[in-house]
Each structure stands twice: as structure tokens, then as C-alpha cells.
Amino acid sequence: MNREEFQQTQEAPYKPLTHTVSWLKKNLFSSWKNTLLTIVFGIISYLIVKNSIVWIFFSADWQVISANFRLLAVGQYPAAEVWRLWICLTLSSVLMGLSWGLWKGTVAHLTIAMVGMYTILGCLPFVMTETRIWLLVNVVVLVTAYVIGKNRPKLKKPLLIAWFLMFPVIVFLLSGFGVFNHVGTNLWGGFLLTLLISLVAIVFSFPLGLLLALGRRSKLPIVRWFSIGYIELIRGVPLITILFIAQLMLPLFMGHGIDINNVIRAMVGFTLFTAAYLAENIRGGLQSIPRGQFEAAESLGLNTAFKMTFIILPQALRAVIPAIVGLFIGIFKDTSLVAVVGLTDILGIGRNIISNPQFLGTQMEVFLFVALVFLIFCNMMSYASRRLEVALGVGKR
Amino acid sequence: MKKHLLALLSILLIFSVVLAGCSEEKAEETKSKSQLDIVKKRGKLVGGVNADIPGFGYVASDGSYSGMDVDITKAIAAAIFGDPDAVEYRPLSAEERFIAVQTGEVDVLARNTTYTTSRDASVGLAFAPVTFYDGQGMMVREDSGIKSLKDLQGTRIAVESGTTTELNLADQMRKLGVTYEPVVFDSQDAAIAAYEEGSVDGFTTDRSGLVSRRSTLAKPDEHFILSEVLSKEPLAPSVKDGDSKWVGVVTWTVYALIQAEEYGITQGNVDTFIDSEDPEIRRFLGVEGDLGEQLGLPKDFVVQIIKAVGNYGEVYNRHLGPDTVFDLDRGPNELWTNGGLMYSPPFR
Numbered sequence: 001m002n003r004e005e006f007q008q009t010q011e012a013p014y015k016p017l018t019h020t021v022s023w024l025k026k027n028l029f030s031s032w033k034n035t036l037l038t039i040v041f042g043i044i045s046y047l048i049v050k051n052s053i054v055w056i057f058f059s060a061d062w063q064v065i066s067a068n069f070r071l072l073a074v075g076q077y078p079a080a081e082v083w084r085l086w087i088c089l090t091l092s093s094v095l096m097g098l099s100w101g102l103w104k105g106t107v108a109h110l111t112i113a114m115v116g117m118y119t120i121l122g123c124l125p126f127v128m129t130e131t132r133i134w135l136l137v138n139v140v141v142l143v144t145a146y147v148i149g150k151n152r153p154k155l156k157k158p159l160l161i162a163w164f165l166m167f168p169v170i171v172f173l174l175s176g177f178g179v180f181n182h183v184g185t186n187l188w189g190g191f192l193l194t195l196l197i198s199l200v201a202i203v204f205s206f207p208l209g210l211l212l213a214l215g216r217r218s219k220l221p222i223v224r225w226f227s228i229g230y231i232e233l234i235r236g237v238p239l240i241t242i243l244f245i246a247q248l249m250l251p252l253f254m255g256h257g258i259d260i261n262n263v264i265r266a267m268v269g270f271t272l273f274t275a276a277y278l279a280e281n282i283r284g285g286l287q288s289i290p291r292g293q294f295e296a297a298e299s300l301g302l303n304t305a306f307k308m309t310f311i312i313l314p315q316a317l318r319a320v321i322p323a324i325v326g327l328f329i330g331i332f333k334d335t336s337l338v339a340v341v342g343l344t345d346i347l348g349i350g351r352n353i354i355s356n357p358q359f360l361g362t363q364m365e366v367f368l369f370v371a372l373v374f375l376i377f378c379n380m381m382s383y384a385s386r387r388l389e390v391a392l393g394v395g396k397r
Numbered sequence: 398m399k400k401h402l403l404a405l406l407s408i409l410l411i412f413s414v415v416l417a418g419c420s421e422e423k424a425e426e427t428k429s430k431s432q433l434d435i436v437k438k439r440g441k442l443v444g445g446v447n448a449d450i451p452g453f454g455y456v457a458s459d460g461s462y463s464g465m466d467v468d469i470t471k472a473i474a475a476a477i478f479g480d481p482d483a484v485e486y487r488p489l490s491a492e493e494r495f496i497a498v499q500t501g502e503v504d505v506l507a508r509n510t511t512y513t514t515s516r517d518a519s520v521g522l523a524f525a526p527v528t529f530y531d532g533q534g535m536m537v538r539e540d541s542g543i544k545s546l547k548d549l550q551g552t553r554i555a556v557e558s559g560t561t562t563e564l565n566l567a568d569q570m571r572k573l574g575v576t577y578e579p580v581v582f583d584s585q586d587a588a589i590a591a592y593e594e595g596s597v598d599g600f601t602t603d604r605s606g607l608v609s610r611r612s613t614l615a616k617p618d619e620h621f622i623l624s625e626v627l628s629k630e631p632l633a634p635s636v637k638d639g640d641s642k643w644v645g646v647v648t649w650t651v652y653a654l655i656q657a658e659e660y661g662i663t664q665g666n667v668d669t670f671i672d673s674e675d676p677e678i679r680r681f682l683g684v685e686g687d688l689g690e691q692l693g694l695p696k697d698f699v700v701q702i703i704k705a706v707g708n709y710g711e712v713y714n715r716h717l718g719p720d721t722v723f724d725l726d727r728g729p730n731e732l733w734t735n736g737g738l739m740y741s742p743p744f745r
Contacts, residue, residue, distance in 0.1 A: 067458045076460040186485060248493050251500035262487075262502075342488045344448070344456075352448040352488070354586070355455035356463075357722045361613030363586045 064362040065369050066126035068353045072369070075189015075344050081181060084173045085192065086134045090141055095166065097142040098159050101149020106387035111146070113380060115139055167203065185263035189344035191373060193263070197345065198332040201270035208271065209278030214308065216283055227279070234276035240337055242269045247341040266338050274331050281323045285316035318392050325385035329378050336374075346370050432636065432643035433477070433693050436504050441483040444470035445503035448488035451609040452716050452723055453509050453529075462486045465716040466507040468706045469528055469634055469651065473505060475705035476650045476698040491560075495520050498637050505647055507634040511561065522635040525647040526655075528709075530729040530738055532626035533565050534604035536611060539621045541598060546573055546625050552598035553578045555588040565628040566601055585610070603630055605717065605725060612722045645692055649744075653699045656681060656741040657708035659732055664707035667700060681744045688744055699744075709739060 028038040065072070074085055093114075100111040121127065122135040149155060174196075176182045188196065215227030234242070246269035247262060254260070289312055297307040317324075339348030350366040353359060436442055446466055447454040454464040471481035487503050494510065497503045499521055510516070511531075512524045535554075537543040543552075546569065556563045558581045570577055580597050582588035589610050592600040600607070604622065611617050634651065636643055657663075660678055662670050670678055679685040683696040690696060706712055710732075717725040731737025 071456060071458065071460055076456065079460070184485065186487065244492070248496045251502055252496065340490055340492075342490045342493060344488060348448075348488075349456065352456040353458075355449040355451045356457060357451050357455070357609070357716075358458075360451055360609060360722065 060365050061359075061362055062365060064353065064359040064365050066124075068356075068359075069126065071190055071349050071353060072346060073190050074192045075349050076187045077189065077192065078181075078183060078187065081176075081183055084176075084180065084183075088170045088173050089134075090138055091169065092166065093138045093141045094145045095159065095162055097145025098149035098155060099163075100142070101146040101151075102153065102156055102159060105391060106384055109387065110380065110384055111142065115142055117376075118142075167199070185261050188263060190349045191346045193338075193343065194332075194335050194345045194347075197263075197267055197270055197335045197338065198328075200267045201274045201331050201335075202328050204271045205274035205278050208275035210282055210313075212275060212279035213282035213286060216279065217286060231276045231279050234273055235280070239270075239273050239334055240340065242273050243337060243341050245269075262341075263343065266341065266343055270331065270335070274327065277327055278324065281320050281327060282316065284323070285318075285320035286312065288319050289315055321385060321389055321392070325381060325388075329381050332378060332381065333374060336370075346373060431693075432501070432504055432640050433646055435501075436477060436643075440478075441485055442470065442474045442477065442505065443485045443487060443503045444473070445487050445489045445494060445497050445506040445508055446470060447508040448486075450509055450606075452605065452721070452725075454488075463716075465529065465712060466509065466634075468712045468716070469507045469654075470505065472654060472702045472706050472712075473634075473647055473650045475701045476646065476653070476694055479695060479698075479701040481705035495522065498522060498635065501637065504643075505634055505636050509632050510635055512631045512633040512635075516635075521638045523638045523640070523644045524633045524635045525644065526651045526741075527631040527633045527738075528651055529605070529632040531603045531605050531630035531632055533562050533601060533628040533630060534607050534626060535599050535601045535623045536592070536607045536620055537599045537623065538595075539619045543599070543623075545623060546570070546627075547575060549577050549599060550575050551577065553580050553596070554599040554601060555580050555582055555592050555597040556601055557581075557585055557588055558583055560602075561628070561630075562602055569627045589613075601627065605723070608725050609723050612724075642693055646694060649692055650698075650702060652741040652744075653681075653702050654706070654709040654712065655732070655739050656744060657699065657703050658710040658739075659734060659741065662703055662708060663711060664703060667703045671700070677744075686745075 029035045070079070070082075074082065077085065096107075096111050096114060099107045118135045118139050122132045122139075149159075173180075174183065174188065175185070212227045212231060215223045216231065218224050218227070243266060246265040250260065250265060293311055293315065294307070297311040302311070335345055336347040338345050339351060342348075344352060347370055350370050354361075354363045354366050444467075446462060446464075448456055448462065450464070450466075452464060453466045454462065457463045467486070470484055470486070474484045475481040477483075487497065489497055489503070489506070489508055494506055494508055495516075498506045506522070507528075510522075512527060516522050517524060535546065535549075537549075543549060549570070554566065554577050556566055556579055563579065563581065566579065580588075580591065582591065585602060585606065588597075588600055588602075591597050593614055600610070602610070604626070607622050611620050611622070614620060634647055636647055660670070660681065662678075662682075667682075671682055671684060673679060673682075673684075676685065680688060682700050683689050683698065687696065689698045692698070695701070707715070713727065713730060714720065717723045727735075727737060729738045731739065733740040
């Protein structure tokens, strides 16, 4: 099957339809061995596809997804407070739309993908009217912001600042902090929690990893030893162990009275873990920069901070974008490990849902849905990274 | 260089002493207090529950926790605060549940935990009375002709890894001299899937689990649960050891549920019993005497419990009884007056 697909993607798009038969002959039936392979894999693919379709459309009970859609999306976040999540989403839509108008390119593709997702979500038969209205509002907001952004190129800087302020604002809105009703992190769940944990890990591990990478190349011995020790220690331990230590050992060390929330503990664990790997990725980039660049920067009279910020890091980071995005995609998927330590991310809440006596035996449906969600988001991330590479000319310049 | 190192070391030493001092002070502060006072001060109970065992703990579509263990937690909250919703639930995995109790992260653990000697003695838990008598069972296909454990000679049996069920199965089969091939799965979902498609001959887990799993199979009637019980699995809520006041609260909450069923007091008719002439019932419901105050609870804590979740029989029927998919026979979980094991010491 692989072979067929590979060949199809290689040649199919450029041949006119009339050549189909000769194309088939050339690629699939060129010799008796190929013919045999084609027939065998054809039968296997047919069986797989047929059985999947029969299962998906006839025997699967998708009611478990429609009835628990809110749980899968936001976990046990109180229904009366869900409007706060919508506000968060709308705010991101505003920024997304503005960025679309200002930068176009990659952002445009991603934004269009988002609009598409909103539309598909809004058209699903089981979502509530309220959800539809909010989604519609989001689409409208996105497009309006796009139009505004297109005509005001001066907004670029404020927009970047706004993106950075977004995270504290979202956390503030989610938990309430005295202004709204407090919603404890124990109620944050579903895809919301998956997204939050991975966002925190990605955003906070970046500066940390950068410092560690620079620290490992530093001439100051304590800084260097500390960086090496930290990186090697964390890389020598599986992520699940770090999570268990954060969830189980930390409370024992901390003693009574000090109570760190278990969602925060997971976030810290993920951040520390990602930082160590990121540091090694960035160090790889730093090593790829020729000595001449350092010397050139120094001969211009730049001090270390300027040299790094303006000459070395931009080149080093550009070189390792694929590795870094690969790491981030890995972390995004690894967040499902928190289900093992009792947090209700999208996988964890899925496991809780299939324990509901009403939905016993629907694990296939739930797990497939979770897999689909991961598939969509991981693909979006890797698409964004590919576009970013093209835009920055990685491997060309 | 040496001097610097010495200075650094001494600074570290001072730091560690200060830190150690801090934690000891804190520990002493909390030691004198019962968990009950902490819970009361906090205004809500933190209950460690299981969120993925059908019938015992799961998340309903509206996002609320539900199940038999969850109802026990609600009963404790109702006893303390008169409000079954004054609970913060912490879903716990099997690995972290004991540490969560030891560190005081959860006040009470109501999470399908088997009451065993070592857990009582070395893990540092104090168990409340058993809320559900379970036992390990074995499910086989009706047409396989297997009628008892002895017939399992040479078969393949699915078990869940890392659980006591795996060890119990090995013990029992060794005792009977039966050789079999254990097929170990990471989760019950995988084990039951393998059983259903016929790659293994038998599936073993707790009998309550077997019944619930059987109800999800395509043709439940074609499967049969052997009458033999491989092990005793009394499931009980537990709290941290060494806090008799707090153990007392949890213990008597469970007994109150059982005693209420014995008196025939239900969620619906509890108000009519308050005017009862029976001195035992008057004492039980706190109309007379000071049982509640002795436990550190409100006088009418039993009334609050029953209003919140009903009596033991109601809790059982709501989650495992004939109206549910499980339709699990009460068996040993019947009241002692009906030939079961549920027995409450007198409230006096």
C-alpha cells in the first residue's frame, strides 16, 4: 500500500486523465511482481476501508461524543461560567484576525483553517444554539479584525505586545481571581487543559531552554556545570517519572501547609522537561554557526548580549526550527500522560466518560475522537512550521 | 578557593537547617489539629475518588461526579456541613492514591480500595467500615463447557497488569494445580476486547466489574460468571492513620447509612421519622441525646446524610441495583437481617 501511495503522490497530479490507463499500467502493473503486490495490497486496503466505513457509519455509537461534547472540550468547567472561555476564544480571534490582516502568509492559512473549524463545529447537529451563536460571533470578529488589520500596518508592535499579554489575561479569566466566581484548576479539563498545559510548557520552556543552551556554552564554570547537570539529569529521566515526582514526591517534600495545585505541578514538570530538550536543540543550532560570525560581531564592537541577540541567535534558531517544532508537537501529544496522574485532560476525561454506565463499551468511539483532535492540531502545528521554514528560507540561505 | 568553598558549604548548611526548621514547625502546628477541624475551617471536604470505574465513580454528561464511592463522599460532606455539594473531588490514579492521603492532599479516600493488613499497618491508612464486599470472579463463554476453575486447565486467561487480581489468580490456580496461560493487558478495556473477540478463554477481575463488563458485550447471555470467588475484596473508604476523631466521623457516617436502611428510613420518609416515639430512632436522628456533638458533628448529622444520599440500600440501588445496567445482586452487601454482612453497631 505504501508503495502505491508513494508512487501516486509522485506522479499522479501532473498527468491528464486520458493517460490513466497507461499510468496504471506503468506504475501498478509493470511486471508480474508489481501486479501481484497491487492485487494483494488492493484487497487488504479494500477490506480495511470497507470495515472501517461500516464501523464508523453503522455500528459505532457516536452519541457518546455528542452527549459529552462539552466535557471533552472543557472538562468540568461550570456550565454557568463557560462564557468566560468564549470571551478568551473571542479575544484570541481578534488577535488572530489582526495578525491575518497584518502578516498574511502562514497566519492567513492557519486563520482560514480556524474559520473552517469554527464553521464545521457550528454545523455539527448536536451543539447547542448558544455555542453556534458564539462560533458565529467568532467568525465575524475574525473577519472584521482582518479587514481592520489589513489597513493599519502600524498596529504590528501593539499586536505583538497584545499576544504576550494574552496568556495572563486568559489565566485571569479562567480562574476568576476575585473579580468573577473562582473556578479551581481541579475543574479545568478536557481539551482546554491539554491546550493550556502544552501552551505553558511551550511558552515558558523557550526562555528557560535558551538560557540553558547559552549556559552550557558559557565560560563561567558554575553556570556551565549547572546547565550540564540540569540538562543531563532531566534528559536521563522519562517524562512520566518527572510527572510522578511532581505529583507524588513534591507534596511529601513540601510538608504540610504548602499546597501547590496539581495542575500547576504538571505544568511545571512539563516546562522543566521541555526546557532541557529545547536547550540541546538550540545548542545544536549555536554550534552550526561558523566562528567567523562570532568574530565579525566582536570586530564590530558588539558586547556579548548584542552579539547573541542580533547576530548569533537569529541564525541559530532559524536553523533548528524543524527540530523545535518537532519537540513541541511531541510535548503537545505527551500532555495526555497527565491522565495517568489523575488530571482530566482530553484523554483523562475520555476515560471517565466511558466509565459512565450509560456509555459502557464505547471506548473505541471516544479514543478515536481524541485521536482525531490530536491529529488535526498536530498537523496544523507541523504545517505552520513548514510554512515558517519556507518564509525564513531554512536550508536555502 | 578552599575558603570560598567552605563559605558556600556553610551557607548551604544554614539554608537547609532553616528550611528543616520551617517544615517541622508546620508539622507540629497541624499535628495538634484533627483533620475534622481543618475540613471545617476550609469549608469543604476534599475527597479522593476514582473517576473511571463504572458504577463506583465516573463523570456524568453534565460534568458532575457520580457513583457509589462518590455518594459516600457526599454523605460525609453532608454529615459535616449539611451540604452534600461541599466537596472538592480529586480523581486519583491507583498509584498516587495512598500518598495523596498521607500528605493530606485529600481528606478521605473513597476509591475502590481493598481493606488489607499491610495497607492498614504499613501504608498508614485507617479504614472505615466496608461499603462494598467484592470478590474476584471469572467470566467464561457459555459454550466453552467450563463450569468451575478446575476446568480452566490449559486455557488462556486475560488479566489486568499490576493489580492484585493477577496475583490472586496465580495463587488460586497453584492451589488447585491447574496450569493456564495468563495474558496480561494494560487496561480492562483491552482485556475485555481480547476476550470478546475470542483470543482468550476467560477474563478475571472483581465480580462487580465482571457484571458491568458483561452488560456491554454484544450478547451478554452467552457469557457466564463462575460461582467460585477467587479472593475477598472488601472495599472501604480510608483516611490518614492516627487521627481518631476524623476516623470516627467517616466510620459513623458509613454506619449511619447502614443503620438507616435497617430502620427503614429513606430519603423520602426521613421527615416523618423525626416525630417517632421510638427512643432508638430519636437518638439516631439526633432528636434526643448528643451523639452528633460527641463526634464533633451537628446534632442532626444523620438526618442530613439521609436527606443528601438516602440510606445504604438506596445508594446501592441507585448505582448498582436492578434499575441500572449492572443489576448486581446484593449478595454479601445485603443487611445482616437479610443474610448479608452489612451490620452497624448501635447508635447510643
